[in-house]
Each structure stands twice: as C-alpha cells, then as structure tokens.
Amino acid sequence: KAGVTQTPRYLIKTRGQQVTLSCSPISGHRSVSWYQQTPGQGLQFLFEYFSETQRNKGNFPGRFSGRQFSNSRSEMNVSTLELGDSALYLCASSLGRVDYEQYFGPGTRLTVT
C-alpha cells in the first residue's frame, strides 16, 4: 500500500506570494491533518479534515487555509507569505475519527525569501 505523498517536496517563494501544497493520504484513510515544523518548535498543528469537513483547527492566522476533496486528498494554502512561514509542512493521514495513529508524508520544505 502506498504511503502518504506530498507535492511538491521543495518550494521557494517570495514574500507576499501565495502557495498551495498537496497531500494524498494512504488509500482508505479519511482523515488528513497538517502540521508546521520549525526548528525548536516541534510540530505545530494547523488543521484536520475528515470527510471533507474541518474537524479541528490550530492557532494559526487566517492566511493558512485548507480543504479536503471527496477522494480524501487535501490541499493547504498560505496567502501573503511571510519570512516566518519558512518551514517543513507535514501532512498525516489516519483511518478515521477513532484512529489515533497518524501516518506522515515526507513533507514539503517551503522557503520564503
């Protein structure tokens, strides 16, 4: 079974631009979560989607948004990029509401210049 895939793997953007990251969960998984990882901050939770509905949301500004499609694939969008948005963005999938084990993709490394 294929794992969680994320595209693109690396991205360089300029301040003020916007970016869209994509995540394809493990086949059959209906829950997708997004995290931001920066040095010293660990993994900061962005949001979680289940069956196309946002189920949980972290403490990030409204510039960060996401969505989930009917095939469980998910995208996250960051508008008006800031230098501090440079990070590794990780996507994780799990089977559903009662499954606590999340399986992570390799991440998208975003650099904002």
Added chain:
Amino acid sequence: DQQVKQNSPSLSVQEGRISILNCDYTNSMFDYFLWYKKYPAEGPTFLISISSIKDKNEDGRFTVFLNKSAKHLSLHIVPSQPGDSAVYFCAARRTASKLTFGTGTRLQVTL
C-alpha cells in the same frame, strides 16, 4: 502554552545500552499518547502508543511507560542501536481532538 514538553533537546547513549526519553504533559484530559521517530528529510514514523488506561506498553525493543499521577511518560529503547539515532517526538491527544506534539529529543547512539 506548551502542553507536551520534552525537556531534553538531546541525548547521547552508547550502543547496547538503554535509551530513556522523557515527556511531560499538563492536560489531564489527554487519554492517548504516542511516540514518533523522525529521520532528516523524512516525515515522522509512528513508533508506539499507550492508552491512559494502561501504564506500560511493550513492542520489541521499545517500551512506553505512563505515570498518570505525575503526568509523565517515557520511552525506553533496549538495547540501543546506531539506527535508532533520530529525533523522537512524544504526542498526546484526547478523544476526537488534535494531536499535540512535544518539541522533540535528538537521540545519538554512539558506537
């Protein structure tokens, strides 16, 4: 407010010895705890978990201990191997809520 804390940013252990990674939490509503391992340029890999109704869970060389009264969990790796060198994250959640991660501990297993 850091609800899950890993106070040791790094740990060095000799091959064959025991590695003990610690994690403290503040939210008494957490009912499920997990450990993840992360290599550079890869996403975290699920390692082992424990429910709040248990105090110990074992899987091969990995054992997780939970002390609810102290709000403390630990991961023991016995014996430690060079391939265990990675960053280890503990995480916690309460039912149907988000996973909260610690900041990670970098484990270095030396020869």
